[in-house]
Amino acid sequence: MREIYFEPVGKPIKLTAPVPRHVVITSVNRDELHDGGASIFSECVRLIKEEMPDTTVEILIPDFRGVEEAFEIIMKKPPDILNHNLETVPRLYKVVRPQAKYERSLNLIKWFKEKGLKTKSGIIIPETVDQERPEQGKVIAVGEGRMNNEGKILPMKVKVGDMVIFSKYGPDEVKVEGDEYFMLKEENILAIIK
Secondary structure, three states, X not given: OEEEEEOOOOOOEEEEEOOOOEEXXXXXXXXXXXXXXXXXXXXXXXXXXXXXXXXEEEEEOOOHHHOHHHHHHHHHOOOOEEEOOOEOOHHHHHHHOOOOOHHHXXXXXXXXXXXXXXXXXXXXXXXXXXXXXXXXXXXXXXXXXXXXXXXXXXXXXXXXXXXXXXXXXXXXXXXXXXXXEEEOOHHHEEEEEO
């Protein structure tokens, strides 16, 4: 047992416990701070590594509104693992994470990965996923196909007018002149109804 004191934000925190092998640090969004809280994460990593050098440190961070200066602060005292949860699929992002942007989150993870950090992320799968019924609809337009690895266009198997069954979470919703449509990749089509 060791008594360890941390003072990342002015108030000491006393930890009396066996030295952990792995520590995860997280927080609520700190968008009111200039650096989004990046300096707090960095200081926590520094203190833990100073007191417990054999302990791996993972930080679960917000997106810092995509500000690279905050990313650079994290890299001054990098964790062993950087975690940023995507939470959901792009189509549901505005509902689940209204202040976040899917591409911004992906870019954050990519940025840290390119700097050599081990990264991870998470996505929430609804408890009803196994109870969800697939959707069906009529194909009103198709693209010319998809390109294979050799650069050849592979024609679509689905045609205009086909009735199809597709995964509920597969399509993106789009509006064209006030009408709502689903746009999906052919791989998200589960079956063609004959």
